[in-house]
Amino acid sequence: MSDFVDISLPVPLRRAFTYRVPEGASYALGARVAVPFHRRKLAGFVVGHRDAPPEGVERVFRVAGPLEREPVFPAELLAFLDEAARYYLHPLGEVLRAAAPALPKGAMKRLREGGFLEEGEALPGRAVATILELFAHRTEALPEKRLGSRQKEALALLDERRELALGELRDRIGPSARNVLKALAKRGLVELEEREILKDPFFGKPIERDAPPELNEAQRVAVERMRGALEAEEPASFLLHGVTGSGKTEVYLHVIESARQRGRGALLLVPEIALTPQLVSRFRARFGDGIAVLHSALGERERDEAWRRLRRGELTLAVGARSALFAPVPNLGVIVVDEEHDPSFKQEEGFRYHARDMALLRAHRAGAVCILGSATPSVESFRGAEEGRLELLSLPERATSQRLPEVEVVDLRRHRHGPSGHHLITGPLHQGIEAALEAGEQCILFLNRRGFAPSQRCGSCGAAVECPSCSVALTEHRAVGELRCHYCDFRRPPPARCPTCGAADLAPLGLGTEQLEQTLAELFSPARVARLDRDTATGKTVEAVLDRLRQGEVxxxxxxxxxxxxxxxxxxxxxxxxxxxxxxAFPDFRAGERTFQLLAQVAGRAGRGERPGR
Incomplete structure (x- = not known):
């Protein structure tokens, strides 16, 4: 047992700090503890043990106490995070804070009772309330005095089970269960322990089981190659390049199933929260409810409970966005990065990292298989495949054998006005929408600008209404009656007069998704039009809109x-x-690459059913 521990703290210093361990206590690597630090009180993580303080250090502060019963990070995950911190030259304490679940509020209460925190004081960082349940354990002691009828009943149940939760006992003997357990504990017949209860987020939600479809030849080759890498139990990295609709997800499912049959866990990373519900439905249909869902649209408690269930080994499969990379998946065997080319895998605030690159690193450290999947791989990944750092596997055809959609380029110089008179709803597009609607088919219109209009400009002086902080034009959001900055989120009501010259001549300039939605609803009434962008995608709205589309309600x-x-x-x-x-025209050296990826991906949404697309 070590007398001192090294603690990484969430401060901008690339070093750990040594603290004394209280008498009789011991802290494992990865444990989260409360410590005093330079007139502050912080939560940090144990990253090392030592028998003596560093040379020349005489005064060493004492650890106040642990914040959880078990270490937050298992050894494998802690070592990976340490390497990630060194790779990105970022302080380890801040990396660990970014990766860790929220602080349990119950721990704050214990620290106040112990005198470390004052009443109303809390450690900095996100905190989440936990649900605690009282558990009774049967001891070896025998009753020396006569027991009441309810005490006898409770003891008989404990003799059968050895452990019982208060809620279960209350169902059996009634509301007096807590008092009964306390009385038995006083006699030494049971020991009582409060323990955190983690809920099942899928409780009561039906599962529609599906039978795996038969794989085509290209899918079989890819699955067999990846299974071979799993059986070898050595790290392997693959680039799965499949056209849109080629059945990449089915390949993921087969490989993950193989890993689970070998007792290994799996992690699936997706670029958008919008993709998560559909993927979770497919995974539940194949694997049941043993799935942890991790993304920022979930409540703090939901994410925290999913994280802790993974840590305890209750779940072995995690699905989520970028930050799910740090999930404590037990005995990790497969990491899948779906749509690996997507720029949203790059974290650009706080601890900056690229989830795709870190997935490759984590898989290598864990001896796992890493699959990067995309219809439009990034230039880096394709180059990695050419150089042999990734093994390239191809799915050149759609799984349904349906051909890829025809692509027609419409020159706006030749089609200045369509039948509608709107300069962007050209004749070919207008006719295509009408034909699809008459056939009972659905359409997607993609415009990479949200809001009603990108700016409000003055007809007299030509000035735009700008953000006072960012000096960029404010975007009009007419549905909520606001002008917004898409950089800093500054908001203001639309002015009646031009802030530059005072003329009452302001008008929207340009087109956004909100205006396009309104225009289409007018042109193609009574067609049902819906919108999906950052303004509408809150909470479970994304899932609801996509479900309506699949059910033919849009x-x-x-x-x-x-x-x-x-x-x-x-x-x-x-x-x-x-x-x-x-x-x-974006001022970005990747503008050409990103444009190709966007166009190829959005075109791939068409013709995925029985009818061809365009």
């Missing part, structure tokens, strides 16, 4: 990049891209 879906990524929408036969070349 005829035209308007959206930004959210509609381009991985959705399987069999009823969609027409995809229209408004201002398809606008992203080529």
């Amino acid at each position: 005829d035209i879906l308007v959206g930004t990049q959210m509609v381009t990524k991985g959705h399987d929408l069999p009823g969609v036969t027409l995809v229209g891209v408004i201002l398809a070349d606008q992203s080529l």
